[in-house]
Amino acid sequence: MKGPFNPVEMIRSKRDGHRHSAAEIGDFIEHFTSGAVADYQMSAWLMAVFSSGMSDGETVALTNAMLHSGKVLRLPSVKAVKVDKHSTGGVGDKISICLAPLVAACGVAVPMISGRGLGHTGGTLDKLEAIPGYRVQLTPLRFERIVREVGVSMIGQSAELAPADRRMYALRDVTATVECVPLIVASILSKKLAEGIDGLVLDVKVGRGAFMKDLKSARALAQALVRVGSRAGKRIVALLTAMDSPIGRAIGNGLETREAIEILRNSGPHDTRELTLMLGAEMLLLGKAERNLPSARARLERALADGSAFDRFLRMVKAHGGDVRAVERPERLANAKAKFEIVARRSGYVSECDAYALGMSAIALGAGRTRADQAVDPSAGIELCAQRGERVTRGQPLALIHARSLPLAKSEALRVEQAFRIGSTKPRSRRVVLGRVSR
């Protein structure tokens, strides 16, 4: 492309299936950030990308352009290797809350910047805010200091980091251009690379409650993330993990933070612990704290058992102004006014526990949001009394609905009850981790 920048030629080129150069992509995003490329031009280009695709080289260029649309953290005073984890989103996914301090306790720094929940999957930021006083908005300098001193800090996205991604994501959401691998890859990586990390572990969720419904499309996304992230110069690995049923027994912000604290106290549901250990072991490897997965796992288990992981969490909460008493007495995090019990109508084995349906119920109860400007109720949610594969007898509780009023809790009773399927025979157990993609 010669002469002055021409967004129409850029759109036409992608529309006709041509490849952009890195310079063209850089120009396009720069002009979008400055306002010279209008939203309607960006959305036409996004749709052209949806139809025509992008090569890895183009996706690397887009990631870099979006990354450099704002501030890029460097954290120069943090001497430890810095590794983060990103999940594509699941129901009951509280893993970050226990994983980040656990990994920090094992010597790898975790500078984690998270988002809020939108739709049926939750957001780490909403879960952290269930801890009274916990501040998610800190200056980059304060963030760096906490990472340096505590080894882990978890904050919210600021308008300074990858602002192009924020505006592009908002457009994609309202123009049916979300489900597009290169755009997803550039969106995830540009935000994560702005944290100044050395390595990244990706948890790509697969199944009914996930964005990717089948293993094939999830694997394609994971592979693209690993390829593009590697070309952008980061150590990167992805796990494909199951998201048909919720993770653990808690759905809803306070309830999930409570469960994460149980994990940090060497307790809690088996599947939540297992996923934490699997992802944590990968992070220790990328962070060069351990040489192989078994030794990494053993080290993580020791940090859970000896209290150092929980201690790390307490220090992080304190550094963020959070109420450590609420962490020490986590029953305070589940103080909904009303609770309504759902019981099993028959005896048998829980053969299905529909993550999507429960995620939608959680939104209705006030635990999630469908629009970015909605507030959430930290105490609302669903506590699962039985997980998939467990035996239940008629009349035994399946779930406890937490809400700010009894009518609201009852209004979701039918949907929660129908999310459970009870069969006569024990269902085949399912793996937590379905695959692994590395460079």
Add this chain to the structure above:
Amino acid sequence: MKGPFNPVEMIRSKRDGHRHSAAEIGDFIEHFTSGAVADYQMSAWLMAVFSSGMSDGETVALTNAMLHSGKVLRLPSVKAVKVDKHSTGGVGDKISICLAPLVAACGVAVPMISGRGLGHTGGTLDKLEAIPGYRVQLTPLRFERIVREVGVSMIGQSAELAPADRRMYALRDVTATVECVPLIVASILSKKLAEGIDGLVLDVKVGRGAFMKDLKSARALAQALVRVGSRAGKRIVALLTAMDSPIGRAIGNGLETREAIEILRNSGPHDTRELTLMLGAEMLLLGKAERNLPSARARLERALADGSAFDRFLRMVKAHGGDVRAVERPERLANAKAKFEIVARRSGYVSECDAYALGMSAIALGAGRTRADQAVDPSAGIELCAQRGERVTRGQPLALIHARSLPLAKSEALRVEQAFRIGSTKPRSRRVVLGRVSR
């Protein structure tokens, strides 16, 4: 689609190659007109249509939705059959100016609403305004009265007619979604149907100086226009006509109006007259004023010969407040301050006369515009002293450049000279009409 209108689902559906129902398209355009569908959503949908296409049924629905986004004229007091002509745009295309009064003189009413020029092709409105005093903006009632009393009125588009088309066209222009047959068809037909016509003759231009560069794509557009226009209940026929060289000898608003007046006075360049007669005969057929093309042509020739066509033009100009003296002494329409002559560098036959290059020169001279808000100079343009196929001797004038200053005229000398190719042998003559598409 059930429940409240969801533009994202609409975009997703077209993105995935599905067909919209007429009701969905109606809803979408209605919500776009009201502002509930944002420009960035419309542009994403337009790009999805570009990729996925639309059926004739969808295009009919889109045409109707765009048509009914504004006022639709009925002209109830006009008893004659109403037929209009639309050209896809060419260089030197002044046919409307002579065609409309000629057809009206033969008993078919012509309620013609035209646009301004944009890019290398001119606009009828700019040509009419070269006549001092001619008013192109009239109320619908005044328009109807002139059509009733004079049989012909030529005015400009108003914001009330097909407003959705205006906004959609502006978006297409800046999002690389112009070259898409169903969108072109709906844009043309929605505007023309808003005139309250019974029939429409389309002049689909083909060649270097046209929007459609080759016969195949022009024929596809013509066929789509005829199919969709017929399904929308109109009598419709399309001629495919050559646009490699300019039409006639005049390019530029005043110069072209002068040439149109020559035609109305039974004189002027052969090709301009021929195209006028071919299109006019089709209009008389659609208007049921004649039964076959030879008799229609004979009637048109009589109206040119007996002065009734010119008289009709004078009456129309007068009804629009225009200066009839300028029409009676059309040399007044070509009063540029500076004229610069381009002469033949060798003797031979003019084998090419590049319409596109001359159209671009005309813009540079001030006869056209590249942005909708630019003013045009009515006296600027290019007068061709030799047309394709003519023999010239070295030093003989090829063209006369008209401009407001000599430096400006000279600045286009090279481009105008290079638009002509002179060969040793007489080139094969080309047909004016390359094809005809009817239902």
